[in-house]
Amino acid sequence: MAGPSALVLFGVTGDLARKKLLPAVYDLANRGLLPPGFGLVGFARRDWAAEHFAELVAESVKEHARTEFRDDVWKQLLEGIRFVPGDLDDNEAFERLKTTLTDLDESQGTGGNHAFYLSVPPGAFDIAVAQLRRHGLANRPKGSWRRVVIEKPFGHDLASARQLEKKLGRAFEPSSIFRIDHYLGKETVQNLLAFRFANTMFEPIWNRTYIDHVQITMAEDIGIEGRAGYYDGIGATRDVIQNHLVQLLALTAMEEPTSFGADNLSSEKRKVLAAARTPSDLDAHTVRGQYGAGWAGGREVPGYLEEQGIPADSRTDTFGAIRVDIDNRRWAGVPFYLRTGKRLPRRVTEVALNLRKAPHLPFNGTDVRSLGSNAVVLRIQPDEGITLRFGAKVPATPMELRDVNMDFGYDSSFAESSPEAYERLLLDVLLGSEPLFPQPEEVELSWELLDPVLQRWANREAAPDHYVSGTWGPQSAVDMLARDGFSWRRP
Amino acid sequence: MIINLTDTGTAAVQQAMSTARRNSGGPSGLVFTLVVVAELAEYDRALAACLEAGREHPSRILLVTNGRARTDRLDATVRAGEDAPGEIVSLKFHGALQQHRDSVVLPLLLPDLPVIVWWPGRSPKAPGQDPVGRLGTRRITDAMGDPDPLGALEVRARNYCDGDTDLTWTRLTRWRGLLAAALDAYPMDVTRASVSAAPDNAAGTLLAAWLSDRLDIPVTLDRQQPGIGITGVSLSSGEDTITVVRTDGNLAKFSAPGLPQRLVALPRRDLNTLLAEELRRLSDDPVYAEAMSALVRRLDRAAERTQGRRA
Numbered sequence: 001m002a003g004p005s006a007l008v009l010f011g012v013t014g015d016l017a018r019k020k021l022l023p024a025v026y027d028l029a030n031r032g033l034l035p036p037g038f039g040l041v042g043f044a045r046r047d048w049a050a051e052h053f054a055e056l057v058a059e060s061v062k063e064h065a066r067t068e069f070r071d072d073v074w075k076q077l078l079e080g081i082r083f084v085p086g087d088l089d090d091n092e093a094f095e096r097l098k099t100t101l102t103d104l105d106e107s108q109g110t111g112g113n114h115a116f117y118l119s120v121p122p123g124a125f126d127i128a129v130a131q132l133r134r135h136g137l138a139n140r141p142k143g144s145w146r147r148v149v150i151e152k153p154f155g156h157d158l159a160s161a162r163q164l165e166k167k168l169g170r171a172f173e174p175s176s177i178f179r180i181d182h183y184l185g186k187e188t189v190q191n192l193l194a195f196r197f198a199n200t201m202f203e204p205i206w207n208r209t210y211i212d213h214v215q216i217t218m219a220e221d222i223g224i225e226g227r228a229g230y231y232d233g234i235g236a237t238r239d240v241i242q243n244h245l246v247q248l249l250a251l252t253a254m255e256e257p258t259s260f261g262a263d264n265l266s267s268e269k270r271k272v273l274a275a276a277r278t279p280s281d282l283d284a285h286t287v288r289g290q291y292g293a294g295w296a297g298g299r300e301v302p303g304y305l306e307e308q309g310i311p312a313d314s315r316t317d318t319f320g321a322i323r324v325d326i327d328n329r330r331w332a333g334v335p336f337y338l339r340t341g342k343r344l345p346r347r348v349t350e351v352a353l354n355l356r357k358a359p360h361l362p363f364n365g366t367d368v369r370s371l372g373s374n375a376v377v378l379r380i381q382p383d384e385g386i387t388l389r390f391g392a393k394v395p396a397t398p399m400e401l402r403d404v405n406m407d408f409g410y411d412s413s414f415a416e417s418s419p420e421a422y423e424r425l426l427l428d429v430l431l432g433s434e435p436l437f438p439q440p441e442e443v444e445l446s447w448e449l450l451d452p453v454l455q456r457w458a459n460r461e462a463a464p465d466h467y468v469s470g471t472w473g474p475q476s477a478v479d480m481l482a483r484d485g486f487s488w489r490r491p
Numbered sequence: 492m493i494i495n496l497t498d499t500g501t502a503a504v505q506q507a508m509s510t511a512r513r514n515s516g517g518p519s520g521l522v523f524t525l526v527v528v529a530e531l532a533e534y535d536r537a538l539a540a541c542l543e544a545g546r547e548h549p550s551r552i553l554l555v556t557n558g559r560a561r562t563d564r565l566d567a568t569v570r571a572g573e574d575a576p577g578e579i580v581s582l583k584f585h586g587a588l589q590q591h592r593d594s595v596v597l598p599l600l601l602p603d604l605p606v607i608v609w610w611p612g613r614s615p616k617a618p619g620q621d622p623v624g625r626l627g628t629r630r631i632t633d634a635m636g637d638p639d640p641l642g643a644l645e646v647r648a649r650n651y652c653d654g655d656t657d658l659t660w661t662r663l664t665r666w667r668g669l670l671a672a673a674l675d676a677y678p679m680d681v682t683r684a685s686v687s688a689a690p691d692n693a694a695g696t697l698l699a700a701w702l703s704d705r706l707d708i709p710v711t712l713d714r715q716q717p718g719i720g721i722t723g724v725s726l727s728s729g730e731d732t733i734t735v736v737r738t739d740g741n742l743a744k745f746s747a748p749g750l751p752q753r754l755v756a757l758p759r760r761d762l763n764t765l766l767a768e769e770l771r772r773l774s775d776d777p778v779y780a781e782a783m784s785a786l787v788r789r790l791d792r793a794a795e796r797t798q799g800r801r802a
Contacts (some may be wrong), residue, residue, distance in 0.1 A: 023597070046710065103547045137802035139724040221501070221502060239656075257608060284578035294594070295588075296501075296594055297500045297501035297502060297594060297595065297598055298500045298501055298565040298591070298594060298595040299500055300563075300587075300591075329782065345501075345598035346501065346505065347502070360602070366774070366777075369774030369775070370605065370628075370772075370773040370774040375603075377602075382505075382509065383509060387602070389603070394771050394772075396771065397771050400523070400771060400772060402605075402773060403603075403605075404520065404522060405520065405521070405522075405602075405603075406520060407520065411513060412512075412513065470594045470597065470598075471597070475560075489602070489603050490600065490602060490603050491602050491603070
């Protein structure tokens with residue numbers, strides 16, 4: 001259970017706040033994980049009274065919370081709900097926020113502990129942090145804490161990431177800055193760590209002797225859904241590969257940490273990321289794509305350039321595929337392929353480790369025609385779990401072999417459902433436990449990895465490769481793997 | 492559990508599938524996705540065959556039909572844990588969406604597992620070029636499900652691509668086995684061969700083409716004998732003859748040199764058995780490919796002769 005504290009949400013009218021953050025706050029309260037002295041302060045450019053804001057919270061909770069709506073829990077929350085109208089550059093509004101928080105400390109007993117959640121576009125981080133600092137909201141009185149939460153993307157290249165870090169560092173202590181990658185919930189990271197380090201049967205094959213290549217995919221079936229202002233100029237690679245996929249790569253490839261404490265875990269991730277590099281021939285081993293009009297999932301959809309608010313000559317990538325090699329003893333010669341895209345056939349995230357073919361197959365050529373290679377697939381979402389693929393003989397044939405899948409699902413094997421990623425994230429912020437949040441050095445290392453690719457793309461004359469909405473990306477991505485003698489899995 | 496969805500999309504269908512799976516204990520170890528493309532009139536027959544196939548191979552079955560509504564929309568029914576071990580999803584396409592069925596089928600395929608597309612009735616001219624057919628690693632057609640079986644078989648042969656098979660070929664499995672075993676047991680230099688079959692029987696045509704390819708001699712095809720399906724085969728070296736005669740579509744009389752005539756059970760098999768046999772092998776079938784190209788040569792020669800006679 002978290003101690004007395006107040007959570008201030010900037011950008012509380014946004015999609016993320018309504019669909020995820022506010023319901024997660026309620027779910028935490030409903031599970032009894034929030035203290036009686038808890039305050040929730042909304043900050044947004046709306047001329048609302050506190051009651052109106054409370055109604056909005058109630059609505060989004062009823063619609064999106066995972067636990068049932070109970071009046072007593074709601075009453076407890078309602079006592080601490082406040083709303084501060086204003087712009088980020090409005091000094092008066094920040095003074096009002098300060099008064100509101102002081103008032104909460106007194107009336108609700110939130111004890112001077114304040115967490116600021118910046119659910120605002122990345123461009124607004126700077127001003128929000130500067131304002132918090134200017135109005136003394138970032139200063140913590142003795143015996144209390146101040147924390148700030150920011151969402152990816154953390155900058156748009158190495159230089160800007162460092163600058164952001166510097167600005168945050170002026171206002172907040174390093175241990176008070178939480179970088180959230182909501183795609184990668186704590187539960188998922190822990191499941192991955194447990195799978196790798198609690199078992200003996202996988203470790204012996206987790207290396208270049210047995211693993212042929214690794215494919216890490218995050219596919220979305222939706223387009224940019226009206227978020228042109230956020231997305232254009234950022235693109236899939238910065239939005240997803242830089243943080244989410246590179247983190248998955250680090251967790252998959254790192255050595256065993258001496259403990260799961262923040263420092264130990266992060267130092268293993270840093271080591272493996274420092275050993276990771278993109279190939280020197282970037283044109284042959286990276287692909288950027290952009291979706292065109294088509295039919296996706298049974299609906300006719302516009303191309304990226306026809307989306308509202310996107311300039312007709314935009315070169316933003318909605319699909320990115322990159323080869324990464326890791327120069328260490330465990331992984332030398334094993335390519336890791338990272339790919340992400342919007343408007344792909346289905347929403348799925350997975351890490352697929354493909355094993356080498358058997359050195360010799362004592363079967364007829366025709367018997368093993370439909371036999372592929374073994375694979376260990378870590379399914380991140382949906383249906384989180386593990387799939388093992390291996391060959392088996394088809395019954396009632398002389399000796400016909402075929403690939404079969406063996407599935408483990410957290411959902412079907414455990415009655416307890418995993419908590420929503422945001423619940424865990426918010427609770428960790430309030431508790432001040434930071435182990436599984438990406439550390440600034442990891443963020444910088446992943447930019448170091450991607451900067452050459454992004455630079456190469458920016459200098460390229462050609463537009464991004466076209467792909468039809470609802471397909472698995474551009475032909476060039478298929479060719480990119482074919483050159484290395486592989487093909488993409490259909491996730 | 493059965494979930495009906497009207498005017499829906501693939502995300503909602505996937506959601507319904509995982510709900511159905513969770514509530515019914517859920518199938519694990521599905522081995523492939525079977526896409527069944529049928530016409531509305533064949534819907535019930537195709538669904539029955541799907542249920543049967545689903546019992547034999549736990550799989551995800553997508554039953555694709557075109558509906559008659561005027562709007563552009565997709566209706567779906569998800570069945571899991573009901574009458575088959577796998578999952579069965581009926582997809583009904585209306586309006587313009589009928590031109591983009593592949594955009595719905597692709598997201599619903601099981602990850603990485605083989606995809607088999609089956610047309611129980613009429614099939615596209617070139618299954619390997621068809622938008623839905625292209626999603627398959629294997630494509631199964633049935634010339635006998637077409638109103639013009641002989642014409643359909645010819646179209647299949649002329650548009651063959653790796654991964655195609657027609658159930659006409661599966662119907663021949665036992666005939667081919669019997670004839671090959673007979674020649675193994677009584678080796679002889681076959682100089683004349685003939686096949687007799689009912690007038691619209693496509694299997695007879697294909698058997699004649701296969702024999703002529705394997706034995707490297709012309710094979711005559713007789714459509715005049717009474718009976719159903721393939722009614723007989725005779726292989727002769729001039730002195731000796733092997734004959735198989737089956738007039739009732741069930742029990743055949745087998746005779747070989749120096750032996751009394753014997754009875755062999757050679758029943759015509761139902762669709763589900765044929766499909767189940769076909770699903771055991773998911774790689775392309777080179778012997779079928781050779782037989783189909785022999786059929787094309789045979790048809791071309793016949794066409795040349797007809798033209799020559801006209802000229």
